[in-house]
Amino acid sequence: MLVDHAAARHNQQKHTLVALVENKPGVLNRVSSLFRRRNFNIDSLAVGTTDDPNVSRMTIVVDASRTNADLVERNLYKLVNVIDVQDVTHLPSVVRELALIKVHVANTVKRGEIKHVADMFQSRVVDVNKDSLIVEVAGEEEKVDSIFNVLEEYGIMEVVRTGRIAMARGGARAAHEQDEIVFSGNGQPH
Amino acid sequence: MKLTGAQIIWETLLQQDARIVFGYPGGAILPTYDALYDYQDRIRHVLVRHEENAALAADAYARATGKVGVCMATSGPGATNLVTGLANAMMDSSPVVAITGQVASHLVGTDAFQETDVTGVTLPVTKHNYLVMDIEELPEVLAEAFYVAKSGRPGPVLIDICKDVQQKSIEYTPVTHVQMRGYRAVKPMHKQDIPSLLNNAAALINSAARPVILAGQGIKTGEAHGELCELINKTGVPVATTLLGIGVLTEDHPLNLRMMGMHGEAYVNKAIANADLLIALGMRFDDRVTGNLAQYARNAKVIHIDIDAAEIGKNVRAEVGIVGNVKQVLQDLLPLLANNTHRDWLARINEWRDDTRMRDVLNQVLPDEMLLAPHVIRAIWEATKGECTIATDVGQHQMWETQYFQHIRKNQLLTSGGLGTMGFGLPASIGAKLGRPDDEVWAIAGDGGFQMSIPELATIMQEKLNIKIAIINNHFLGMVRQWQDLIHNKRYSQTQMWTPNFQKLAEAYGMLGLRANTQTEMRQIIDQARAHDGPVLCEFVVEPEMNVFPMVMPGKALDDMARREPAALGTGMDAVK
Numbered sequence: 001m002l003v004d005h006a007a008a009r010h011n012q013q014k015h016t017l018v019a020l021v022e023n024k025p026g027v028l029n030r031v032s033s034l035f036r037r038r039n040f041n042i043d044s045l046a047v048g049t050t051d052d053p054n055v056s057r058m059t060i061v062v063d064a065s066r067t068n069a070d071l072v073e074r075n076l077y078k079l080v081n082v083i084d085v086q087d088v089t090h091l092p093s094v095v096r097e098l099a100l101i102k103v104h105v106a107n108t109v110k111r112g113e114i115k116h117v118a119d120m121f122q123s124r125v126v127d128v129n130k131d132s133l134i135v136e137v138a139g140e141e142e143k144v145d146s147i148f149n150v151l152e153e154y155g156i157m158e159v160v161r162t163g164r165i166a167m168a169r170g171g172a173r174a175a176h177e178q179d180e181i182v183f184s185g186n187g188q189p190h
Numbered sequence: 191m192k193l194t195g196a197q198i199i200w201e202t203l204l205q206q207d208a209r210i211v212f213g214y215p216g217g218a219i220l221p222t223y224d225a226l227y228d229y230q231d232r233i234r235h236v237l238v239r240h241e242e243n244a245a246l247a248a249d250a251y252a253r254a255t256g257k258v259g260v261c262m263a264t265s266g267p268g269a270t271n272l273v274t275g276l277a278n279a280m281m282d283s284s285p286v287v288a289i290t291g292q293v294a295s296h297l298v299g300t301d302a303f304q305e306t307d308v309t310g311v312t313l314p315v316t317k318h319n320y321l322v323m324d325i326e327e328l329p330e331v332l333a334e335a336f337y338v339a340k341s342g343r344p345g346p347v348l349i350d351i352c353k354d355v356q357q358k359s360i361e362y363t364p365v366t367h368v369q370m371r372g373y374r375a376v377k378p379m380h381k382q383d384i385p386s387l388l389n390n391a392a393a394l395i396n397s398a399a400r401p402v403i404l405a406g407q408g409i410k411t412g413e414a415h416g417e418l419c420e421l422i423n424k425t426g427v428p429v430a431t432t433l434l435g436i437g438v439l440t441e442d443h444p445l446n447l448r449m450m451g452m453h454g455e456a457y458v459n460k461a462i463a464n465a466d467l468l469i470a471l472g473m474r475f476d477d478r479v480t481g482n483l484a485q486y487a488r489n490a491k492v493i494h495i496d497i498d499a500a501e502i503g504k505n506v507r508a509e510v511g512i513v514g515n516v517k518q519v520l521q522d523l524l525p526l527l528a529n530n531t532h533r534d535w536l537a538r539i540n541e542w543r544d545d546t547r548m549r550d551v552l553n554q555v556l557p558d559e560m561l562l563a564p565h566v567i568r569a570i571w572e573a574t575k576g577e578c579t580i581a582t583d584v585g586q587h588q589m590w591e592t593q594y595f596q597h598i599r600k601n602q603l604l605t606s607g608g609l610g611t612m613g614f615g616l617p618a619s620i621g622a623k624l625g626r627p628d629d630e631v632w633a634i635a636g637d638g639g640f641q642m643s644i645p646e647l648a649t650i651m652q653e654k655l656n657i658k659i660a661i662i663n664n665h666f667l668g669m670v671r672q673w674q675d676l677i678h679n680k681r682y683s684q685t686q687m688w689t690p691n692f693q694k695l696a697e698a699y700g701m702l703g704l705r706a707n708t709q710t711e712m713r714q715i716i717d718q719a720r721a722h723d724g725p726v727l728c729e730f731v732v733e734p735e736m737n738v739f740p741m742v743m744p745g746k747a748l749d750d751m752a753r754r755e756p757a758a759l760g761t762g763m764d765a766v767k
């Protein structure tokens with residue numbers, strides 16, 4: 001599989017693809033099977049519902065130094081249940097990740113310090129216990145990485161990250177015209 | 191009209207003009223076979239002896255007719271037996287619809303008797319698949335399956351239908367149109383891009399000094415034979431074909447260089463290696479076609495036209511990539527192209543071609559009792575004057591077929607390309623004969639591949655199919671033995687093959703069986719087989735250790751080939767080893 005090394009050098013290493021998929025059983029299986037079959041390297045895959053109950057939205061982060069993001073997009077497009085795919089890497093877009101970080105609390109002083117760190121990152125403490133607390137942080141991955149690094153010295157007990165979600169800015173939305181195929185008498189579509 | 195799910199399946203097949211079904215009944219598909227009883231006057235069901243052969247025959251039927259091939263099997267083992275055939279259709283982009291029975295919907299997920307997650311198992315080897323647990327979905331799913339299988343880049347589609355869905359009834363009206371939210375047969379290009387891409391392609395073609403067209407199966411699928419002919423007659427650009435591209439242009443056309451790749455003739459591969467422009471039409475730069483990619487056609491720019499956007503840039507970077515139906519793209523491109531003859535370039539290629547002619551195995555004068563596989567292929571060609579449909583198996587005989595049979599008719603050769611499925615030949619000949627009943631059909635197989643599909647002799651007899659079978663018997667798994675000879679220091683690990691008495695085997699099936707050990711007998715039994723009104727099994731006992739040359743060894747550049755020795759210099763034994 002050709003990797004576009006030039007593109008990987010000059011542009012961003014991580015490509016963000018947004019896929020709208022039909023909300024049907026097995027669609028996630030089809031997408032993940034495609035990645036395995038084509039030997040695509042995927043950093044993260046986030047799936048959720050949309051305003052349309054028949055449509056789910058996937059945000060897929062591709063490591064462009066190892067995998068040609070363009071070919072990921074084209075192969076995704078071929079899946080029958082994929083309505084549309086868009087590479088938003090070079091579009092003005094909002095990119096976010098949510099993380100929950102459970103931190104060890106050695107004593108009340110440390111608790112105060114951790115709270116202070118959370119405040120500095122405009123994140124919140126969402127659960128407090130005698131010897132631990134959970135920090136909820138949302139933002140770009142760099143921000144999540146940063147707070148993670150700072151909190152590490154207190155002892156991180158558990159982390160969950162949603163993976164990147166993304167949406168292009170402005171009025172445009174990932175849309176897709178519907179094809180209607182009419183059969184003639186001999187069963188051949190035209 | 192109130193119909194059961196089973197009846198809806200057959201009604202859809204009739205509507206889709208799918209009047210031949212290759213299949214095998216069983217528990218979970220029983221309701222559908224029960225309904226078939228009332229459709230037997232309109233639909234011909236071919237009872238195969240193994241489900242894999244149902245899928246392979248349906249695939250070959252599709253290739254022979256251009257229509258969708260249909261196969262059917264029961265749940266569990268029936269469905270899993272289809273997998274090889276589906277993978278074959280997937281790799282070679284053949285439109286097949288497979289219908290399988292599944293356990294009743296309330297039992298799904300319980301490890302019920304003969305339950306297998308068939309949509310899970312077949313997911314990577316189908317273009318799409320469906321599990322139908324609700325009869326309300328069935329009519330649309332069936333219509334969609336035929337559309338998806340046939341449109342764009344064709345491929346196999348499987349529909350797994352729960353037993354209770356086959357039994358339930360609904361008010362049925364034929365589906366006359368399908369609406370699919372996610373499916374585009376062809377990925378649309380930006381409209382404003384197309385004129386500039388065509389202009390860029392035309393500029394490259396008009397200025398090229400050493401261009402070669404690489405023609406693949408997309409020409410067949412897109413029915414662009416005429417446009418290809420127009421293209422070469424106007425531009426004088428020679429054509430090399432892929433294995434599946436054989437038959438897109440008659441091989442007696444002076445600009446048809448014939449097959450390229452691992453066992454393509456050296457002059458074809460040299461032309462590609464020395465080209466300054468490759469015009470790839472409906473082909474996918476398979477590794478058997480390119481050899482070592484890093485050294486592939488180093489001085490050539492590439493124009494890649496294909497219906498599948500995901501093929502462009504997959505293996506070879508294209509200066510110009512155009513996504514679309516090759517027929518349409520060529521129609522748009524043709525007016526932009528200048529007349530040319532490429533006299534110097536063709537003269538150079540012809541020098542290489544003369545060198546190849548000198549090395550032809552058939553130049554060698556051999557004693558009558560020394561029978562070579564190429565003799566057999568050439569003798570079938572001479573006897574039929576090339577006017578027949580050939581279904582081959584996979585291996586040495588398959589490559590010799592491409593070298594020694596001059597294909598003059600459209601889509602004449604049915605062969606397993608991408609998957610290289612041994613056992614394809616015999617079931618493929620069944621699909622071919624049913625698709626082309628008026629054609630003389632030859633199955634050519636090695637003794638290895640034939641033994642994988644022997645049970646289908648019964649299908650041939652039961653369906654009264656007039657198929658001529660040629661077994662090229664070298665008592666080896668020939669192509670594997672060749673690799674062991676050339677790469678593994680002649681360590682013939684598990685490639686020697688005991689074979690049954692094929693004449694007696696034929697007799698046991700009530701079929702005429704013939705055997706040839708010499709060149710004279712070879713010609714006699716081919717004539718006898720052709721004169722016989724019915725299926726014939728011909729065994730040709732050939733030299734056991736002959737290798738297919740030329741050959742691009744694994745990892746080597748395309749023009750770095752192991753060649754045949756020039757016949758004039760040898761004793762005639764060199765090629766035989």
